[in-house]
Amino acid sequence: MTAGIQRRLRTGxxxxxxxxxxxxxxxxxxxxxxxxxxPVFDSTYPDEPDVAAALSTYAxxxxxxxxxxxxxxxxxxxxxxxxxxxxxDDLDDAIAGVLMGNFPVTLTNGVRxxxxxxxxxxPIGRDAAGRMERTTNYRVRIYDPxxxxx
Numbered sequence: 100m101t102a103g104i105q106r107r108l109r110t111g112x113x114x115x116x117x118x119x120x121x122x123x124x125x126x127x128x129x130x131x132x133x134x135x136x137x138p139v140f141d142s143t144y145p146d147e148p149d150v151a152a153a154l155s156t157y158a159x160x161x162x163x164x165x166x167x168x169x170x171x172x173x174x175x176x177x178x179x180x181x182x183x184x185x186x187x188d189d190l191d192d193a194i195a196g197v198l199m200g201n202f203p204v205t206l207t208n209g210v211r212x213x214x215x216x217x218x219x220x221x222p223i224g225r226d227a228a229g230r231m232e233r234t235t236n237y238r239v240r241i242y243d244p245x246x247x248x249x
Contacts, residue, residue: 104210104243105156106141108171111206112154112198113139118207121193122152137190149180149230152190159238168213169243176223178232191220191235198237211242 102110110126117124122139124130130138132148139152155174175194179187195217202212220235 104169104241105171107208107210108173108206108212108239108241109141109154109156111208111210112173113141114207115201115204116152116194116197119197121197122190136193137186139194144176144178146228149228150178150183150186150190152177152194167242167244169241171239171241172218173215173237173239175235175237176232177235178226178230181229184231187231187233191233195235212239213242214240 113122113124116122116139120136122136123134124139128140128145130140130148134148137150137152138144138148139154142153142155144151144153153176155176157172157174159170159172175191177187177191177194179185179190198215199217202215205211216238218236218238220233222231222233224232226232
């Protein structure tokens, strides 16, 4: 099965963050716990390292049924170590620095991002290990032609 647009958006953004030096990414998800910059993962992050980001996607509507555009939300979840509670904010800011204004752009896997807007962000509390987490959400319009549209 071919990877869908949501997975391709997540992995394409992760590769962009790696190329721009905002996060460490590997397609296998195998990253050293001492990676610098902090790692970014597809959808969920493992128990280690403490400082990390995970990219998720979800649909909110706004697709253009007869055209070739789709709208997806890209959620960036970050967490921080107990010893440096600002590290997660720094990682979130580094990711925003790469994403904001960086469009139109064609990601290395061919996904064409035509616009990207930060729509919300908030601390979401502590995880099971006591590390602080936050989430930032981006509304992403992508060129996504399908078999029945432009």
